[in-house]
Amino acid sequence: MFVLSSPSGAGKTTLSRLLLRADAKVELSVSVTTRPQRRGEVDGRDYHFIDRGRFAAMVKKGELLEWAEVFGHRYGTPRRPVTKALQAGCDVLFDIDWQGTQQLREKARDDLVSVFILPPTAQELERRLNRRAQDTKAVIASRMAKAAGEMSHWPEYDYVVVNRDKAEAFAEVRAILAAERLKRDRQIGLSAFVRRLQAKL
């Protein structure tokens, strides 16, 4: 379970998409949300857009691995697709905030790797939020104000990437994933592999 989090506008969604395109062993966990669909967003790819009634029903039936309320809207992670992808030997990518990560961490224990993306400067963060034409001025102002608070959660993450340059930050995220896959505990079958080698020496 591979988590990318960041304050709004620091680039986690762009980096997530690049990773999904580049790595066939990575599956995205698509969140459910009650917030309105933005221009350019695709239902089922970016989010599953559902109403508050449906969301409440999912919570009640235990169908969400984690959920949280942010800016007055609810966001949650459906449990079933995650379990299925992990059982198929895939890594599951989560593009979620610090609240979701805290809940996920309690459930996943050792098998969660978390990366926090930071913007290089305050000006750059503002520039990126303004570029998202679909947000209203009020929403942007509110996101800027919240970003400072969101940033204080970096010490809860395993890795921190400062997103100065998209290509560089992407290479760093891929290096983290590659290294985590090379961890001794994660290499299933290594014990048998070494026994076969030893038998032939």
Place this chain on the structure above:
Amino acid sequence: MFVLSSPSGAGKTTLSRLLLRADAKVELSVSVTTRPQRRGEVDGRDYHFIDRGRFAAMVKKGELLEWAEVFGHRYGTPRRPVTKALQAGCDVLFDIDWQGTQQLREKARDDLVSVFILPPTAQELERRLNRRAQDTKAVIASRMAKAAGEMSHWPEYDYVVVNRDKAEAFAEVRAILAAERLKRDRQIGLSAFVRRLQAKL
């Protein structure tokens, strides 16, 4: 402190040299040894070649971080160059065996990252040992016999890389180093960086 270990012939020395050439922030810890210099080896680059008397004196004065006897020869890590490089903000690379790693691990605690390199097959290991023309048949046979034993130490390492292809294995070693540098705890100054960002939002 970044350790590369492997059974003889699995490629740790080749990978170490590639890493030193590619990454200016990595300094090699050059071991001292009492074994005879091989053809092509440079004193002070591959090892510091010293006699048993000088070795014993270094042990006695506590000048070695770790030392061990392998195939009847002694190998050790001089303490001073390691301390100096770490203080200068470099990463120190150790091309040492499992005995050296065990001792180093006790001393370094959290700040040691260890990688075990495995050969892809027994045949490939034999081929690589034969290619080293400077070793006698007897030495090769003895190394093959020992390799099986050395291999059982893979579970003591943080990461395992199977050296199927030199370029691929090298990319994996670099990814491990890159990821370890991105670990939250290792990024000095991140706390101040985030405070400066927050102050401007």
